[in-house]
Amino acid sequence: MPQSADTLPMEQVQAVANRPLEGVTVIDLGQIYNGPYATFLMAMAGARVIKVEPVGGEKMRRRGTVGGAMLPFAMLNSNKEFITLNLKSAEGVELLKKMVQKADILLENFAPGAMDRLGLGYDVLKEVNPGLVYASGTGYGSSGPNRDMLAMDLTIQAMSGVMASTGFPDRPPVKAGPALCDFFGGIHLYGAVMTALYNKAVTGKGMHVEVSMLESVYPSLSSTLGLYYGSGENPPRTGNRHGGMAEAPYNVYPCSDGHVALLCVSERHWESLLSAMHREDLIGVDRFSDLQHRVDNIDELDALIGGWTSGFTKAALVEVLTARRIPCAPVREIDEVVNDPHMHARGTLKRLEHPELGEVVLPAGPMFFGDSARAELIPSKAVGADNRHVFGDWLGLDEEELAALSRGGAF
Amino acid sequence: MPQSADTLPMEQVQAVANRPLEGVTVIDLGQIYNGPYATFLMAMAGARVIKVEPVGGEKMRRRGTVGGAMLPFAMLNSNKEFITLNLKSAEGVELLKKMVQKADILLENFAPGAMDRLGLGYDVLKEVNPGLVYASGTGYGSSGPNRDMLAMDLTIQAMSGVMASTGFPDRPPVKAGPALCDFFGGIHLYGAVMTALYNKAVTGKGMHVEVSMLESVYPSLSSTLGLYYGSGENPPRTGNRHGGMAEAPYNVYPCSDGHVALLCVSERHWESLLSAMHREDLIGVDRFSDLQHRVDNIDELDALIGGWTSGFTKAALVEVLTARRIPCAPVREIDEVVNDPHMHARGTLKRLEHPELGEVVLPAGPMFFGDSARAELIPSKAVGADNRHVFGDWLGLDEEELAALSRGGAF
Known part of the structure; x- marks a missing residue:
């Protein structure tokens, strides 16, 4: 049985359990669903995940009044530490490089080229830490003719054939309800990072891994593609x-x-x-x-x-x-899924009190690692909640340095 | 640029490239989509994947006349070796255990309990090889009240809320076109295996990892779950x-x-x-x-x-x-997706001549690993094509032993 984590600081929570990513540190520049899902799974497998937000907080935090966007934020950001950094300031970039020196993984899902423009591309950061696993999640990839098309779940559903294959034949194409392109991108990126982390454990070398949403969805169309090849024409939607x-x-x-x-x-x-x-x-x-x-x-x-x-x-x-x-x-209807006795019995869904949302059901991630204690779910925290802990305790900045950087707008 | 693999035997193909899973051996008991997709990605990352089929071949091979099921089989089984084993015979079980001694990973997605009934559960195989990463893909998981419900992509789409959230509000719920539950299960299982493989590289110990399709889909419903929490009721489908x-x-x-x-x-x-x-x-x-x-x-x-x-x-x-x-x-229509100049330019889709299917487009997997040469796609082969190579050259059985086992129906 997992020990209670309610009263323990993060370091000790990680130390009590024998989880597979214990000792691994992740710098999480992910945003929305794709990147944050990959790093959420790392956190639940025992990694220390430091989520880096812009000074005002990730935009998704501010969508709370329309629909219920605060819940998705909470779903994907449990068990992380929360810092802010202004990556458009020289001091912010320097702080990030200091973190990279001490980290194993950096993950980002900005538009292609954005990290290079910040001076934080792989070519730069591999000099700072040659063992770094640097992960990029994109819509279309960092090369190819469509590289710069704007990519969100909706547009990738359109481009990938998901819409063409979903719905009834007498109605227009319709998107799949789940944000499957975002999440297929995120979980494939998780897999690529773990593959590179294994390789690093064997060879000592880091690498740059990349996954695009479009390409990660393609295999899931196997049945439709089979019908296309079988019939020689675009298949009608099959309801x-x-x-x-x-x-x-x-x-x-x-x-x-x-x-x-x-x-x-x-x-x-x-x-x-x-x-x-x-x-x-x-x-x-x-x-x-x-x-x-x-x-x-x-x-x-x-x-x-x-x-x-x-x-x-x-x-x-x-x-x-x-x-x-x-x-x-x-x-099943959504309320039946959220309250599913099966998933609650297995501990993959947990009901807890979230400081900003009240009582909610949050996922604990679908991966079971042998006899490892499952991580207790630690709710997502406020913008910058761990700034002092990370910049002070971990990076070793003193009070004066912290105050100067904060005044200067670095975080 | 990747070197040509057309003329090289499998071992040399793997040796020329600097792929992250070089030297890793996988025993692939996967079937249909879920398990085979996980092991396909391992093969494309450089692992040696030995696909084990029943003596008549995997059932999916025989669906070729209806729809186009041979294409999905080809999509998910490139770059593997193909052997047969009768796991209901004592000799078949013994051969599998010999393979387990020399392997790093075993992956299966039978119904819960099936491997135990064959005498090939984790408790048995960890004694054969304590370093083994043993991976189980299931519909609902190996525990919990719904453990024994029969699980296919369609039924998990129904149970998970995917159908409730897909389609137009004035029409019945409809499944998503892609087999997203199968593939979410498979790619999460890939991620769990890589996590355990990393852990093995650090600690020397294997473990049993498990992923259920139902639980691996839940996070992708984030937006719908947000609306459910925001409104307090089951949201209508949003088209x-x-x-x-x-x-x-x-x-x-x-x-x-x-x-x-x-x-x-x-x-x-x-x-x-x-x-x-x-x-x-x-x-x-x-x-x-x-x-x-x-x-x-x-x-x-x-x-x-x-x-x-x-x-x-x-x-x-x-x-x-x-x-x-x-x-x-x-x-886009399906033919536009299959012929997408972007994915072909990036090498994630490849047009090749398949010995059984003729010219087809097959995916090379969405993961890019730094400067590693991408694996050349090697088309799936006939049932038992590598029996002699695996049982003879790799396990070291001599002609007489091979003949006796074959006569006895072990493969």
Whole structure:
């Protein structure tokens, strides 16, 4: 069991647990979702993550009044230390270089070229610390004809084929609800950094790693790409049917109080479903006799199943299907997801009191590392909350130096 | 520039490049998308990945006639070695244990408990090789009340809130086109394995890492969760508007030949857009004067913009917007994505001749590792193509042993 971290300072919290990134220091220049998610996962794996914000704080902190943007900030910035730095001042740049000397990883997701313009590109920082793993998250990458296109989750969903493959064929393309491009970018960047950190442990050398959102999404379109190659043309959107039209039944079916997702990936599933429907008479009939025939007659198939499911509540249908080991799940609403007893039991979601937001549910990250104690969740803090601790205790600046730098606007 | 790998055996290909996972050996028990994607990325980073299939080959190979399932198999299994093993035979299990003695990583994404039933659980294999990083990808995790629910991308999209947050409010929930749950699971598992591999390099000890698809998707719903917390109720689906209703304009707008995604994340963007529209008269008017007002009057806002965009082609609109540095992108069709000059220029998509599929475009993985040569793409091979090489050359079995094991059905 993890020990309580409520009463311990950050250093001791990290020392009590045997987490895999213990002793690793990360300078986090991430913003919005992409970069901060990567460094959040590092913090939860035991790294010391120092989040660097501009003097007024990251812009996302200020979106709190519209929608609920403070929650995403809190979700992605647990267990970090919070400092401010004016990277447009010479003193701010110098302070960052001092930090780089003592760090293992620097991560940023500014637009390509922005770090170079600040005088903080990899070519500069590798001279300061040759062992540094320097990570850049971008929309399109630091090279190539579209390098400078402005990239946000919405525009990458448009460019990547996510929208073309999402939604119903009789409606316009629609984005996926999750900010999957931001998060695919962030988690691939996490993976690239860990790969480089392993390599550094073996060779002693750092490197510059890079991941673009666009390229990190492409593999997830496998099913759609398969259908494209299979048919030789741009596939129509398939709604809730399989993106490659390679499974049937595979759909979301109506119930009296919502919807249930249901699929058969073997003949045994299909025969079990017919049995649950009391339609054993259809076992073996030509038009449904194998996967190819079911795909060919999919409209009739889905109407047949949907007519049957609509007589059930979601819960009743899931019970009937589960008893026969047919793959299914209710389509859950957001409040059901947030309060999911399963994720709370596993400790990947935690309910806690956040100093700015009150009681909220926050994720603890999906990675389990053997018998390591899971990190206690430490809520995100106010802008600059750790300035004195980081610049004073860690970098060793004295009171006079701190006061002068603060007066000069470096932080 | 990477050297040509066409004429070199696998060992030499790996030796010519300075890739970060050189010297690392992976036993890949992955299937479908989740596990194979994680190990594909390891192969592209320089690891030797030995894919273990049942004697008849992975089921996905046989879906080729329906849709285009052979392409996804090819996408996720480049640069691997291909062996077969009957893990339900004692000889097959013994061969796997011999491999484990010489490997760094074993990765599997069977249902929870399946490896234990084969006698290949972590408790067994850590005795064979205490340094082993043993990775399990699951749908729900190896613990918790829903552990044994059958998990596929479709059912996890239903359970995770992805469907609840995707689509238009007047239509049923719809899945995201990409198999994002499978791939979020796979890439988080990659990250967890690399974290453990780093830790092994430092401590000498292996560990069991685990990632569930459900938990790996949760953070990507940040915007929707923000709106849920902001409003206190289950948010309606927002179509192409921001999932947290925290940005406006933020939508997909009609053109004469398709759609364009467009958003403003600053007042400057908004004023530039009004200027492009020749509607400077609207700068500063109350109902659009700031983000909160634009969100409050979003229907009028979107109608205004959509009326203007519909007079353009996609290309013409993107040109006008880009000239004014307003974030935008065309909604691309699948063929545009596959043939994207940008990704081909960067080498993350490659056109090659696949022995079973003919000319196809395959991804080379989105991770860039400094000056390391990128791996040449080596197409996936036939079932058991490397049996002799792996069991003979690597494990050291002689002709007689190989023949006996083959006759006995071990591979």
